Amino acid sequence: MTVPRTLAALAVGDRGRVTDLGGDEHLQQRLLELGLYPGAEVRLVRIAPLGDPLEFEVLGYHLSLRRVEAGSVHIEAVDP
Amino acid sequence: MSEATVVTETTQRHAGSVFALVGNPNTGKSTLFGALTGVRQKIANFPGVTVEAKIGHRARQEGSKTFVDLPGTYSLAARSPDERVAIEALLGRTPEVPAPQGVILVVDAGSLDRNLYLATQVLELGLPTVVALTMGDVAEKRGIQVDAAALSRALGVPVVPINAPRGEGIDALIRALDEVERPEPLRLGYPEAFASAVSELEAVLASRAHDLGWQPRRADALRLLVDGEGPLLEEVRQKLGGEIVSRREALRAEAGGGRAPSLVEAQTRYGQIAEWVRTCRRKEDRTGVTWTERVDAILTHKLWGTLVFVVVMGVLFQSIFSWSGYFMDLMEAGVGQLAELVSATLPEGLLQGLIVDGILGGVAGVLVFLPQILILFAFIAVLEDLGYMTRAAFLMDNLMARFSLSGRSFIPLLSSFACAVPGIMGARVVEDRPTRLTTIFLAPFMSCSARLPVYTLMIGAFIPSRTVLGFLELQGLVLFAMYFVGILAAIPTAWVVQRLLLKGHRSPFLLELPSYKVPRLKSVVLVLWQRGGAFVRRAGTIILAVSIVVWALATFPRSEGISLDYAAQIANAETEYEQRLDQLAETSGLATDGRGLLDDPDLKRALEDGATKELAPPRRRVFEEIQDARSKLETTRAALENDERADQLEHSYLGRAGHLIEPAVRPLGWDWRIGMATLASFPAREVIVATLGTIFHIGAADEESDTLKGVLRKAQRPDGSRLFTLATGLSIMVFFALCAQCAATLATMRRETNSWRWPLASFFYMTSLAYIAALAVYQITTAVT
Numbered sequence: 001m002t003v004p005r006t007l008a009a010l011a012v013g014d015r016g017r018v019t020d021l022g023g024d025e026h027l028q029q030r031l032l033e034l035g036l037y038p039g040a041e042v043r044l045v046r047i048a049p050l051g052d053p054l055e056f057e058v059l060g061y062h063l064s065l066r067r068v069e070a071g072s073v074h075i076e077a078v079d080p
Numbered sequence: 081m082s083e084a085t086v087v088t089e090t091t092q093r094h095a096g097s098v099f100a101l102v103g104n105p106n107t108g109k110s111t112l113f114g115a116l117t118g119v120r121q122k123i124a125n126f127p128g129v130t131v132e133a134k135i136g137h138r139a140r141q142e143g144s145k146t147f148v149d150l151p152g153t154y155s156l157a158a159r160s161p162d163e164r165v166a167i168e169a170l171l172g173r174t175p176e177v178p179a180p181q182g183v184i185l186v187v188d189a190g191s192l193d194r195n196l197y198l199a200t201q202v203l204e205l206g207l208p209t210v211v212a213l214t215m216g217d218v219a220e221k222r223g224i225q226v227d228a229a230a231l232s233r234a235l236g237v238p239v240v241p242i243n244a245p246r247g248e249g250i251d252a253l254i255r256a257l258d259e260v261e262r263p264e265p266l267r268l269g270y271p272e273a274f275a276s277a278v279s280e281l282e283a284v285l286a287s288r289a290h291d292l293g294w295q296p297r298r299a300d301a302l303r304l305l306v307d308g309e310g311p312l313l314e315e316v317r318q319k320l321g322g323e324i325v326s327r328r329e330a331l332r333a334e335a336g337g338g339r340a341p342s343l344v345e346a347q348t349r350y351g352q353i354a355e356w357v358r359t360c361r362r363k364e365d366r367t368g369v370t371w372t373e374r375v376d377a378i379l380t381h382k383l384w385g386t387l388v389f390v391v392v393m394g395v396l397f398q399s400i401f402s403w404s405g406y407f408m409d410l411m412e413a414g415v416g417q418l419a420e421l422v423s424a425t426l427p428e429g430l431l432q433g434l435i436v437d438g439i440l441g442g443v444a445g446v447l448v449f450l451p452q453i454l455i456l457f458a459f460i461a462v463l464e465d466l467g468y469m470t471r472a473a474f475l476m477d478n479l480m481a482r483f484s485l486s487g488r489s490f491i492p493l494l495s496s497f498a499c500a501v502p503g504i505m506g507a508r509v510v511e512d513r514p515t516r517l518t519t520i521f522l523a524p525f526m527s528c529s530a531r532l533p534v535y536t537l538m539i540g541a542f543i544p545s546r547t548v549l550g551f552l553e554l555q556g557l558v559l560f561a562m563y564f565v566g567i568l569a570a571i572p573t574a575w576v577v578q579r580l581l582l583k584g585h586r587s588p589f590l591l592e593l594p595s596y597k598v599p600r601l602k603s604v605v606l607v608l609w610q611r612g613g614a615f616v617r618r619a620g621t622i623i624l625a626v627s628i629v630v631w632a633l634a635t636f637p638r639s640e641g642i643s644l645d646y647a648a649q650i651a652n653a654e655t656e657y658e659q660r661l662d663q664l665a666e667t668s669g670l671a672t673d674g675r676g677l678l679d680d681p682d683l684k685r686a687l688e689d690g691a692t693k694e695l696a697p698p699r700r701r702v703f704e705e706i707q708d709a710r711s712k713l714e715t716t717r718a719a720l721e722n723d724e725r726a727d728q729l730e731h732s733y734l735g736r737a738g739h740l741i742e743p744a745v746r747p748l749g750w751d752w753r754i755g756m757a758t759l760a761s762f763p764a765r766e767v768i769v770a771t772l773g774t775i776f777h778i779g780a781a782d783e784e785s786d787t788l789k790g791v792l793r794k795a796q797r798p799d800g801s802r803l804f805t806l807a808t809g810l811s812i813m814v815f816f817a818l819c820a821q822c823a824a825t826l827a828t829m830r831r832e833t834n835s836w837r838w839p840l841a842s843f844f845y846m847t848s849l850a851y852i853a854a855l856a857v858y859q860i861t862t863a864v865t
Contacts, residue, residue: 025308025342026159027588032346033155034590035194039350045373049382050478053487055593060224061191062372062593064474066481069588 007056007070010044016075017041023072035059036073098146098178099257100170102202103186104195105152106594108214110134111603112186112244113149116253119606123614124148124176126169128834129162130508130516133169133177138254145257147184148177154194156201156299157307157342159587160513164311171205173294182208182260184253189226189241190219190595192361196353197346203235204299206265210256211239212249218595221371223364230360236263245600265298270348277335278302284324291319305331306341372467372595379471389475392468393494396459400452400498401529407451415444433635434628441770442627442763446620446824449499452529454612456498460491460506461607465599469509470591477589483571484578486510486589489519496526497563500825501619502611504832512587518577520832521842524825525570527563527817533766533783534816535562541789542809558813565817569849618831619824626763626823634734634760634771642731646724650717657713661706668702677702726775734760748815748851749808749858751797758815763823765816807861815854820846 010016018040021028035058036042045055045062053066065073103109113121117136124133134149150166158164165174172179185202187195202209213228232239238256242249270278282301289295292315303312305328317325335341378384419436426432463469469491477487485493488510496503503523510516535558543555661674671677678684685691686703695703729735738756745755757771769783776791795803820826826839833839 021343025340028340029155029157029159029306029308029342029346030588030590032342033157033197034592035197037346037350038343046376046380048380048474048478049386050475052478052481053474053589053591055376055380055474059191059193060222061194064470064477064589064591064593066477066589069590 005074007042007044007065007073007075008054008067010042010075012044012046015041015043015078017078018073019076020074021072022074023069027069027072031069031073034063035061041078042073042075097143097257098148098180099182099184100148100150100180101184101186102150102170102198103152104154104188104191104198106592107152107186107188107195108244109152109186110149111600112184112212112214112242113147114603114606115244115247115250116145116147119609121149121610123610126165126174126176129165130832130834131162131165133166135177140254142258145254146178148180153198155198157303157310158312159307159310161311162513171294171297180207182210182257184257185209185211185237187211187213187239188219189213189216190222190224192224192226192357193350193353196356197349199235200266200268200349200352201299203237203263203266204268204302205297206263208260208262209237210253210260211235211237212253213239213241214244216241217243225362225364227360227362231356234356234359236266268348268352271335271337271344273337274305274335274341274344274348277305277331280331281305281324281328284327285316288320288324292316293319302345304328305335306345308342370595375596376471376593379468380474385471385475389472392463392472396456396494397497399455399459404452404455408448411447411451412444415440415447430635434631437635438628438631439624441631441767442624443620446616446623449529450612450616452498453502453615454608456495456502457608457611457615458604460495461604461611462599464607465597465603467594467596470593473591474593477591481589483574484515485519485522485574486512486515487591488589489515489522492519492523493526496523496528499528499530499619500524500526500822501615501828504825504828505611505614505618507832512589514578514586517833517838518574520829520838521577522570522574524820524822524842524846525566525573525818527566528765528822530765530822531562531816533769535559535813537769537772537783537788537792538809538813540783541792542804542806558810562813562817565814565853569818569853573845573849618828622824622827623763627767630734630760630763630767633737634729634732636732639728639731642724642727646720646727649720653713653716653720657709660709664702664705664709668698670699670702677706722774729756729775747858748811748854749805749862750811751803753795753803754808754812758821761821765819765821768816805862806865807858810861811854811858814857815850817850818846818853819850 007016018036018038020038021031021036023031040058043057045057047054048064053064054070055062055064056070057063101109101113113134113136116138118138120136122135124135126132131151133151136147136149138145138147148169150169151162153163153166156167156170158167168174169177170180170183183202183205185199187199199211211231213226213231216226219226228239228241238260240249240253240256242253244250278298278301281304282296282298285292285296285301285304300312304316307313313325313328332341336344379388419440422435422440423432426435460469463472472490473487475487476490480487480489489507492503492506492510494503495506500523503526504520507516507519507523510519539555539558543558546554548554548557658674661677665671665673665677668677670680670683678687680699682695682699683703683706686695686699687706692700692703730738734756735752737759738752741755741759742750742752745751745758750758753772753775757768757775760771761768766783769788772792773782773785773788776788776795782788792804793802797803820843826843829839829842830836
């Protein structure tokens with residue numbers, strides 16, 4: 001099984017664990033405040049009908065990110 | 081101004097009992113605020129930013145309390161002036177709201193971890209704090225139970241579970257506020273290097289408190305260390321100089337120890353949160369899908385979601401344009417009756433003109449659109465309460481992103497089809513400043529309902545009613561095209577605005593999708609009341625003021641020569657009428673003169689009460705002759721009065737301005753009269769209809785008036801050629817589709833962007849665009865027809 005590298009590469013319904021954040025300083029800080037910190041588990045709930053943005057579940061709530069920002073959140077696979 | 085006075089007053093009277101409500105968005109914070117204070121709330125606006133705080137009171141025997149509802153936030157780190165203001169207000173550093181002595185920290189039991197992130201930051205401030213634990217019932221349905229007592233032990237401050245919609249826990253919360261004490265500021269286990277970097281900055285800031293103008297806290301030092309380029313760093317750079325800023329750079333490297341300081345901060349906070357949560361939260365292992373997820377599976381589905389979206393927006397649109405029609409007619413009729421009453425009571429003259437044409441005209445201009453806007457606001461409030469608005473943003477984001485907008489821009493732009501003013505006000509929901517400004521700039525391009533009368537008149541007068549391509553109605557097609565013109569112009573405009581006017585920091589599109597909730601009537605009504613009131617205040621005052629100015633320009637200077645001339649003509653007509661009566665008296669032998677004839681008892685009864693039955697044939701013939709003479713006099717009088725109004729208008733400042741700009745508007749196929757009517761419609765586009773009515777000698781007119789349409793069709797230029805051709809009609813419509821002829825829009829733009837730059841840019845850009853487009857349309861249409 002290939003390991004998706006960022007949140008943007010998750011398949012619907014799959015989970016990943018945040019390992020690292022890319023992108024600019026402001027974006028990183030925002031993502032951290034919203035719960036996307038290293039160690040947090042994230043699930044891709046669905047993709048918007050037009051292909052973007054994506055809806056994730058993190059810390060028990062639902063958060064929508066665009067692909068470009070989701071691509072800056074690095075993840076590792078989570079054991080099912 | 082009055083808000084500021086109230087604030088100072090409350091600061092003095094309620095010193096010691098001011099509490100700020102702080103919390104994440106979607107936690108029920110505003111509902112709690114409503115439950116604490118009731119409907120009487122003051123809005124505190126801050127200069128230079130679009131966020132606002134609400135101030136409300138709760139009166140009790142033991143002394144009243146003041147509550148300040150601050151904008152919802154996920155963190156106390158401020159990346160924009162908007163975010164900074166909320167923190168400044170919390171720390172009592174803004175004059176616009178009373179300094180809070182304590183904090184009500186609103187925490188959603190359903191997403192405790194994320195909510196406690198903000199809680200750690202607030203508790204570091206060391207302000208007296210009570211946690212209001214909301215959404216316990218919703219969390220429980222998802223198998224989450226939060227032990228308030230255990231959470232209170234963990235945080236070291238009182239925790240009160242509340243259910244604001246049902247009013248549960250409010251009294252307990254008030255009691256907790258009565259007894260709350262100042263806690264020790266929370267000290268988290270930051271890494272040594274990080275903590276000492278904060279301490280060093282804290283000492284530096286403390287020693288320069290005088291230069292800063294406020295008393296720095298340790299939390300300020302932490303924010304200075306961690307946060308990137310933003311308002312705090314900018315303030316420190318300006319007030320304390322670059323030396324501290326370079327020292328900060330060095331400290332950041334030390335504090336992070338290879339990691340970004342924000343990462344260190346977040347990991348420390350989440351580490352502490354994980355410990356707290358272990359002691360106070362129980363989660364049942366429920367694999368079942370939540371209600372919200374089930375609904376979302378439909379509402380954000382490729383097919384069903386899109387379908388529901390189209391239907392919801394269709395109904396919204398329909399309600400704006402059809403359902404409001406009845407109320408709009410009612411409003412129009414009401415104002416019309418008031419105008420008639422004034423006309424009947426006041427003597428004809430300047431005062432009557434000022435009240436009827438200047439003031440009531442302006443009031444009508446606002447009130448006519450009020451039903452439509454209230455329906456729009458009600459719809460939006462219900463959808464917002466429900467949680468559908470964020471889903472609409474989620475669905476539309478990708479489409480809007482292609483025009484450098486965001487999903488949140490959709491509703492403001494849709495609202496602008498009713499009126500750009502609520503659209504621009506609604507653009508506050510767009511978090512990213514460049515996107516918000518673009519949304520504001522584009523709002524007036526959406527074809528608002530004030531353009532409809534212009535389209536209706538022009539289409540009715542100049543577009544033949546026939547079917548094209550087998551099934552399309554040509555008039556409807558042209559109307560649709562007018563709506564399309566605005567959207568078409570908005571697309572390149574978005575590009576231009578983004579490339580030329582907006583540089584600087586872009587914040588990402590981050591959208592929380594909250595659980596669906598059943599909308600509550602109380603909160604919908606409250607929102608309706610507040611937003612409707614804001615619309616009337618803002619649009620109303622400016623439209624009223626500008627209407628009065630335009631009325632004055634259209635009225636002065638009054639030409640005595642014209643008045644006397646027409647008075648003489650009217651006197652002539654009256655003399656003619658009297659002579660006719662005398663003649664009738666003589667030929668019939670019923671009286672010696674006209675006056676005597678009218679005193680004839682039978683004729684008098686017939687004229688006054690319409691009792692014509694008993695009239696013998698000779699009298700009947702005389703009666704009919706009198707009626708004829710009377711109606712002829714009235715027609716002549718009305719025509720002369722209309723002519724006088726038109727003549728006076730032509731010689732007024734406005735008329736002169738029309739003549740002055742004639743060379744400029746001639747290439748659009750216009751003459752001075754259309755130019756003048758366009759100038760007169762600066763306060764609001766629909767005014768052009770009434771002005772055309774006056775200048776084309778038919779007195780009061782509306783867009784449905786066949787008389788006006790007929791007169792326009794026959795209107796001639798001095799050389800005898802027809803003034804209004806198809807090309808002229810189209811050029812007027814295109815001009816009004818694209819121009820910025822709305823004082824209220826420009827004023828709202830100024831208010832929401834806090835600068836004249838945007839409304840001025842909008843006015844010049846839109847007017848130029850409208851001119852060029854109208855020119856092109858006129859020249860092309862003239863060439864091909």
